[in-house]
Amino acid sequence: MKTIVYLSKSAYPMHENQLLDILHSSRIHNAALNISGVLLYAESIFIQLLEGRDTILDALYKRILADERHTDIITLVNETVTEKSFEEWLMGFAVTDVSKTEKLAGYLKSIDQLDIDDKGNEAVLAIKAFIESSGLNIQN
Template sequence: MKNIVYISTAVKLMHENQLLDILHNARLHNAALNISGVLLYSEGTFIQVLEGKDSVIDALYSRIQADQRHKNVIKLIDEPIAEKSFSQWLMGFTVTDSAKTEKLVGYLKSISDLDLNDGKGSAVAAIKTFIENNQLAVNS
């Protein structure tokens, strides 16, 4: 099992409905392949954690790299893991504008829903850094 964490830049700023389409499709795909993770978006920048079977994650990452909706895909982490940090999320998702986050009923109403406080590992550290750099508070 492994995780990959990457960042990328949207080709153009995305609207909520576009982000929700991405989320919906990711959740369907991830459920079928036992992939978990989280996707954060802030002002045109994505960070995503993908966790699952090595070959499945590698194939998905190749697909993501070819996606024309974003550019400058940079892999930050690619490492084996003993257990998933985001196992409860087929794809946890939020935008880092709290006003917009509140509108996404049924998705992450708060970044604190990710429960990063007890998480360990490089992927959790990368997500925490992204949140901090985008000035989104993580509630304890």
């Protein structure tokens, strides 16, 4: 099992419907492959954490690297793990404009929902740092 965390810049401004499409298709695909994770978007920057079986995650990450919806992809973490940090999340999701998305299943209303205080691994710390520095409206 492994975790991959990457940061990227949106190739163009993402509208709410585009983000919701990404969320919907990610959930379907991730459920079929037993992948969990969280996707955060703030001011044209994505950070995503993905967890799953090594070979499946490596294949998915190759597709992500080729995806033209984002550029300047930086791999922050690509490591073997013994357990998932986001086991219950087919895809968690947060954006800066919460007025229309906060009722979605999987939308992060609180940083506490991530259970990040109990996890000291690099992947979870990268997500926490992004939340704290990006101004995402995710309150404790």
